[in-house]
Amino acid sequence: MTLLDAQKGQWTTVVSVGGERSFRRRLLEMGFIAGTPVRMVGVAPMGDPMEFELRGGRLSIRKAEAGVIEVAPT
Amino acid sequence: MNQPLVSLPRRRRRSSPDAPRKRVVVLGNPNTGKTSLFNRLAGTNLRVGNYPGVTVEHTAADVELDGVALELVDLPGTYSLCGRSAEERIAIDALLGLEGHERPDVAVLVADATQLQRSLYVALQVLELRVPLLIALNMSDEALAQRVDIDVAGLSAALGVPVVACSARTGDGFDDLQARLAWLVAEAGRGLSTWKTELPAAFDHAVQAAAEAVSGWLPGDAGAARARAEGIWALMSVEESSEEEPTPPAVAGRILALRAELAAAGLDVDAAVAEARYGWLDSTLAGLVTRPPGSGRGVSDRIDAVLVHPVWGLAIFLVFMTLLFQGLFSWSDPAIGFVESVFGMLGAGAAGVLPDGLFEEFVVNGVIAGVGAVVVFLPQILLLFLLIGLMEDSGYMARVAYLMDRIMKSVGLHGRAFVPLLSGFACAVPAILATRTMERRRDRFLTMMVVPLTTCSARLPVYTLLIAALFPAAFKGIPLQGLVLAFMYVLSVVTALIAAAVIGRTVLKGRNEPLLLELPPYRRPAPGTVLRMMWDRSKVFLTEAGTVILVCTIILWGLLSFPRVDPQTLPAGADVATATLEGSYAADLGHALEPVIAPLGFDWKIGVGLVGSFAAREVFVATMGVVYGLGEVDEESGSLRDRIRAEEWPDGRSVYSPLVGLSLMVFFAFAAQCMSTLAAVRRETRSWRWPVFMVVYMNVLAWVASFVVYQGGRALGLG
Numbered sequence: 001m002t003l004l005d006a007q008k009g010q011w012t013t014v015v016s017v018g019g020e021r022s023f024r025r026r027l028l029e030m031g032f033i034a035g036t037p038v039r040m041v042g043v044a045p046m047g048d049p050m051e052f053e054l055r056g057g058r059l060s061i062r063k064a065e066a067g068v069i070e071v072a073p074t
Numbered sequence: 075m076n077q078p079l080v081s082l083p084r085r086r087r088r089s090s091p092d093a094p095r096k097r098v099v100v101l102g103n104p105n106t107g108k109t110s111l112f113n114r115l116a117g118t119n120l121r122v123g124n125y126p127g128v129t130v131e132h133t134a135a136d137v138e139l140d141g142v143a144l145e146l147v148d149l150p151g152t153y154s155l156c157g158r159s160a161e162e163r164i165a166i167d168a169l170l171g172l173e174g175h176e177r178p179d180v181a182v183l184v185a186d187a188t189q190l191q192r193s194l195y196v197a198l199q200v201l202e203l204r205v206p207l208l209i210a211l212n213m214s215d216e217a218l219a220q221r222v223d224i225d226v227a228g229l230s231a232a233l234g235v236p237v238v239a240c241s242a243r244t245g246d247g248f249d250d251l252q253a254r255l256a257w258l259v260a261e262a263g264r265g266l267s268t269w270k271t272e273l274p275a276a277f278d279h280a281v282q283a284a285a286e287a288v289s290g291w292l293p294g295d296a297g298a299a300r301a302r303a304e305g306i307w308a309l310m311s312v313e314e315s316s317e318e319e320p321t322p323p324a325v326a327g328r329i330l331a332l333r334a335e336l337a338a339a340g341l342d343v344d345a346a347v348a349e350a351r352y353g354w355l356d357s358t359l360a361g362l363v364t365r366p367p368g369s370g371r372g373v374s375d376r377i378d379a380v381l382v383h384p385v386w387g388l389a390i391f392l393v394f395m396t397l398l399f400q401g402l403f404s405w406s407d408p409a410i411g412f413v414e415s416v417f418g419m420l421g422a423g424a425a426g427v428l429p430d431g432l433f434e435e436f437v438v439n440g441v442i443a444g445v446g447a448v449v450v451f452l453p454q455i456l457l458l459f460l461l462i463g464l465m466e467d468s469g470y471m472a473r474v475a476y477l478m479d480r481i482m483k484s485v486g487l488h489g490r491a492f493v494p495l496l497s498g499f500a501c502a503v504p505a506i507l508a509t510r511t512m513e514r515r516r517d518r519f520l521t522m523m524v525v526p527l528t529t530c531s532a533r534l535p536v537y538t539l540l541i542a543a544l545f546p547a548a549f550k551g552i553p554l555q556g557l558v559l560a561f562m563y564v565l566s567v568v569t570a571l572i573a574a575a576v577i578g579r580t581v582l583k584g585r586n587e588p589l590l591l592e593l594p595p596y597r598r599p600a601p602g603t604v605l606r607m608m609w610d611r612s613k614v615f616l617t618e619a620g621t622v623i624l625v626c627t628i629i630l631w632g633l634l635s636f637p638r639v640d641p642q643t644l645p646a647g648a649d650v651a652t653a654t655l656e657g658s659y660a661a662d663l664g665h666a667l668e669p670v671i672a673p674l675g676f677d678w679k680i681g682v683g684l685v686g687s688f689a690a691r692e693v694f695v696a697t698m699g700v701v702y703g704l705g706e707v708d709e710e711s712g713s714l715r716d717r718i719r720a721e722e723w724p725d726g727r728s729v730y731s732p733l734v735g736l737s738l739m740v741f742f743a744f745a746a747q748c749m750s751t752l753a754a755v756r757r758e759t760r761s762w763r764w765p766v767f768m769v770v771y772m773n774v775l776a777w778v779a780s781f782v783v784y785q786g787g788r789a790l791g792l793g
Contacts, residue, residue, distance in 0.1 A: 017345075024344065027590075045382065045388050049480075051382075058595075061590055
């Protein structure tokens with residue numbers, strides 16, 4: 001599954017990050033690395049972007065990018 | 075305790091004038107309170123300038139700490155030294171000493187004590203580059219309140235650099251921070267950390283080869299450890315050489331080849347480096363930081379449950395934005411009226427004291443009117459920045475971007491562009507200053523380029539006059555006048571969005587950056603930070619944009635009042651003001667403009683009005699009053715409306731018709747006529763290029779649109 005498939009409030013663990021290289025590196029450097037727990041916090045009222053919790057902080061990315069982050073349910 | 079907002083510059087003490095100031099850069103993630111901390115360190119010595127070679131503004135300050143002379147430089151917020159945006163590049167260039175920056179003597183990293191891992195990621199990169207580093211654990215009071223316990227001494231030992239717990243909000247820990255900073259600067263070079271990114275041996279060859287490739291390009295002696303760090307940095311961040319990526323082509327080529335080799339061998343350098351750093355941070359911090367279970371954001375989450383709720387979130391957002399708009403549009407009216415009446419009285423007073431004549435007119439209509447034209451923006455600027463400051467400092471502005479991203483991204487604008495665009499409906503000047511809330515230059519400039527297309531309140535008197543004079547109140551039972559006004563608003567919104575889409579794909583073409591937005595917890599706004607921002611913005615506007623506005627007012631006054639007319643030579647009963655204007659350089663300009671604007675349905679008198687409206691669009695109304703010899707008028711004056719209906723071309727045709735009125739309103743909707751807006755754009759972009767571009771694109775657009783309306787209408791037989 002990807003982060004796009006996570007349910008609201010669900011904790012998952014990052015498996016791998018794909019996508020375009022420069023944004024992929026940004027995600028990695030923000031802490032989306034294998035083994036990191038990530039929680040889906042919610043989706044913005046208009047359906048995009050999404051909000052996630054990881055490493056004690058909250059990040060928002062669009063659905064297009066959430067779809068390239070492979071996760072496993074915890 | 076808050077900083078005083080204004081005071082005299084502090085005298086430099088003790089330091090010898092010959093000794094060069096030591097350079098200290100302040101860096102850190104966005105949302106760590108970096109600016110507050112910088113301001114508190116800098117005290118009242120802030121100055122604003124440009125980073126070398128780019129039109130990105132920076133704040134710097136010369137300060138004395140324990141007799142050591144320092145130059146503090148605030149770097150743009152960044153999560154990593156491998157970032158690619160123009161702002162992140164500056165942080166990198168400043169640390170590595172590229173692109174005209176001097177290598178810093180010491181770096182201060184501002185970390186968020188409640189979110190240490192991500193804050194310290196970039197610290198590890200700085201440590202690895204062997205730049206002497208001081209870590210300020212900001213928001214320590216908040217961490218304490220969340221019962222997050224940090225072993226500061228242990229952290230300092232693990233990283234090998236001084237770490238100070240402090241709070242820029244309360245000032246706690248600042249004595250210690252300043253003492254450590256002074257010590258570190260005095261002892262620079264000693265006690266450097268030995269931290270390094272531990273990578274599998276398979277990467278050794280590539281890292282070393284990359285280090286060799288960049289050694290001739292990156293300035294300064296590297297030493298083995300720094301060279302290795304530079305190699306890792308290059309493998310992760312060097313891109314193909316281009317205008318924005320000034321890496322020497324040979325270096326870039328070599329690095330790209332090395333990266334291709336790694337990829338071919340199945341080695342993922344980006345993931346390996348990020349995993350090595352976060353792996354070290356996770357295991358080290360596990361023993362040094364204890365936090366209670368949960369996110370520590372209970373209150374913040376409860377607020378978010380309402381403020382980003384699918385229904386309530388949007389409803390509350392609309393209420394906030396309505397209040398903001400209402401405030402700018404009407405609540406600031408009494409203050410604006412007060413400023414206007416003060417300058418009116420000043421002008422009348424000066425006119426009473428000075429002998430009649432040219433000098434009196436210059437003082438009253440040039441200087442006093444010019445200063446008034448600047449100060450009149452203050453109420454709206456102060457109010458808008460009070461509201462923006464509260465939104466920024468509380469964390470709501472990040473939610474604005476979150477809520478609006480879906481809509482704004484469709485035309486290539488940042489979610490935060492919503493607030494400046496909305497403010498533009500009151501006045502473009504504060505709206506342009508408000509684009510500062512966006513970090514990326516491209517987002518900021520794109521918003522600035524389209525803000526003046528929104529229907530600012532100065533257009534309303536023009537619309538009111540023309541609609542009332544030229545359109546019947548109702549047409550077959552339809553309230554026509556209201557419809558025309560509504561049409562003008564819709565037209566401006568649609569055009570602004572289309573212009574954003576077009577300019578964003580052409581002139582301000584940028585990589586389509588994916589969104590990566592941090593949503594910080596809600597915090598109580600610090601009055602000191604908010605007031606300071608209000609004051610800084612207003613001061614910069616008054617001193618820099620204000621000068622341009624003042625000069626333009628005086629030039630405009632000159633155009634409208636010269637050459638002089640001797641009242642003795644006029645026929646009895648002639649109006650001196652009208653005679654002066656008819657013979658003025660502005661009238662010459664109007665005549666010169668006539669061939670250009672005649673295809674839009676405008677005569678030279680309207681041309682004079684257009685020249686006058688450069689001071690501010692609503693001045694059009696007063697100028698037309700003088701042109702038509704009606705004396706003082708406003709948009710409600712019946713005499714002006716009657717005159718407009720009666721005005722004829724020399725051949726007896728009516729000048730005005732509903733079609734000409736529409737053409738003229740469309741012209742006002744699109745033309746860049748407001749010198750104050752252009753002065754603000756000049757100030758905010760720190761270049762004449764952008765205001766010039768704005769004048770060209772908007773006026774061409776205005777001309778073409780009016781041409782289409784007028785000639786199209788005539789072809790349809792509506793003339």
